[in-house]
Amino acid sequence: MTAPKLADIAKRAEVSIAAVSIALNNRDTKRVSEAKRNEIRKIAEELNYVPNEVAKALSERRTRLLGLVVPFRDPILNHFIAQVLSGIQVTLMRRGYSLLLYSPTGKSGGSTRDQVLERRFTDGLIFVDTGSSSTRDLAERIQQLEAAKIKFVMINTYSHRASVNSVGVDDSAMGEAAAHYLVQRKHRRIAFLSSSGMLPTHLHLLQGLRRGVIAHGLDLPAEHIGCSENNEETTFRILDRWLASKRTAPTAIFCADDQLLMHLYGYVEARGMRLPEDVAVIGRGDASFNSLLRPRPTAFYLPTFEMGELGAGMLIDLIEKPEQKPQRVLLPFKLHAGDTA
Amino acid sequence: MTAPKLADIAKRAEVSIAAVSIALNNRDTKRVSEAKRNEIRKIAEELNYVPNEVAKALSERRTRLLGLVVPFRDPILNHFIAQVLSGIQVTLMRRGYSLLLYSPTGKSGGSTRDQVLERRFTDGLIFVDTGSSSTRDLAERIQQLEAAKIKFVMINTYSHRASVNSVGVDDSAMGEAAAHYLVQRKHRRIAFLSSSGMLPTHLHLLQGLRRGVIAHGLDLPAEHIGCSENNEETTFRILDRWLASKRTAPTAIFCADDQLLMHLYGYVEARGMRLPEDVAVIGRGDASFNSLLRPRPTAFYLPTFEMGELGAGMLIDLIEKPEQKPQRVLLPFKLHAGDTA
């Protein structure tokens, strides 16, 4: 037998379909007499009625589904995403939404078509920036989304566009904080290790770090800025070069993300070095990941869970309240003192 | 302006709505003349037409959406889930499905109503057992799902019901393999640490472990079976008790999951002990998590990614091919030699 629908209930209760719909959706309503309401509910219960959400969505023109666009690549990234995800889920459950997962197939950017197709089923989209899109990519994507009138929020991104809902951290302030911390610890030669020079995050961190060291009368020479391009070998090469000469080697490294930090740990292990004796390290990433490493990294913990929680809430506000203004939120971060710096 | 629909295209192309639908959905069809097809496609392109998937779903009575039912709790669990998730996504992308995420609100079990409501939007459900449901809970849930005629697959579970699609590992064989490995390494007193004695996984592991040690003429005394109940303090108490007397202390511990392993590492650190000198440890869990720990754990790696990949495929087969028989798949596992046993 096929699933019961409103019509089935209506027939058994000898009322109209409309009456059933109303009785089932509004707890206390004057539109249907109490006797009928109870009768209808009883029958619905007996029939094990479950509303067809697709039909409801078509009729209401909204699905209460949010899409999360995020690539699943390497385990570390997955770990980061999982944290954001659990934050998102908390908000969604509270506000009665569910989450649809999209993993973009192609490379960064993707075609307009792809982006727009992702409107499929959802009332809005959440983008999590995993540090793979350049400023240009981002700008392009934003433009496409706005052209298609899709509501969205970006997580872990800083966007200059004021019209864009986004939540992230103040990377520039973080870079500066790193500089202060390290200089206070008597470090004079500080290096910056990131994945790619094109990323907004890279630029902001670097800007802050530079501001910080300069404030202390030091400088950040170009040769102490390294980009791994997400490649472990490249990371090893950079570190070998940096640490070759005792005299010029940086005494501390600011490591822009978790993957790099892992490469760095791998390097230290491979070369038989020790942290922080041979070089101090300060990281930036997810707390639950960092807490697994030994020695415990001194690191900025990104508020991954909170970013998800807040970002999802902002998107829902945008969807439900047409007058809602987009906002850019920068969450506070904190430095967790470990044993590496 | 509102989103263009088939009717808009039909009007501009001066054809019927049906013709547009057909022309857009079938690359080469005789139903619509080539000239019209091209004209229609051109107009669709110009209008930036995107099909309304909700309407399509209502009409076709399927959404190509799969639901993943999984709790987001602690970071380690999230990590595990993220791995399964990325496996699932690979299959779904290949087969044109998307994933809907459900995080059950209540405690284990949940009401029938909840389970059934999860039919919302999806063609089928994927359950990931995170080691929180007892055999009884599972049986009950299965019965409800079958009563509601919901297609589903269970991941990381062993179910006795032959009618249930499931993918997992042979925990009993794993327990036995652990015994052999440890005994060969000259261990005579082996302990088993798991989270709860009620879990199917616990029972299978234990059964295999026992079979293994007995085969070597040893035994597995009740006092060397410990259940943490997911509580770090309890874990510490158990370990304190076990390791109190040099004479009777187990020389090796088989640790049933990643969370326990982390507690164990925490314990060792807290007590100033060393692995494997003070006690050998063999774990069971996700590879990418285990690879982060130092010393590197000797552990069985669960095929998390593969479980997701395969489980999703099984569910889609079940949905698309009515004659498909349910199957229980046990994936191979392998022991990864680390430094702790």
Added chain:
DNA sequence: ATGAAAGCGCTAACAC
């Protein structure tokens, strides 16, 4: 208070 009827946007069966 109640029911009839018009959609929501698309697919598919059927007639021409």
Added chain:
DNA sequence: GTGTTAGCGCTTTCAT
């Protein structure tokens, strides 16, 4: 080949 039509299951006016 092409268009007409009848749903898919629900919400929501709008009469009554």
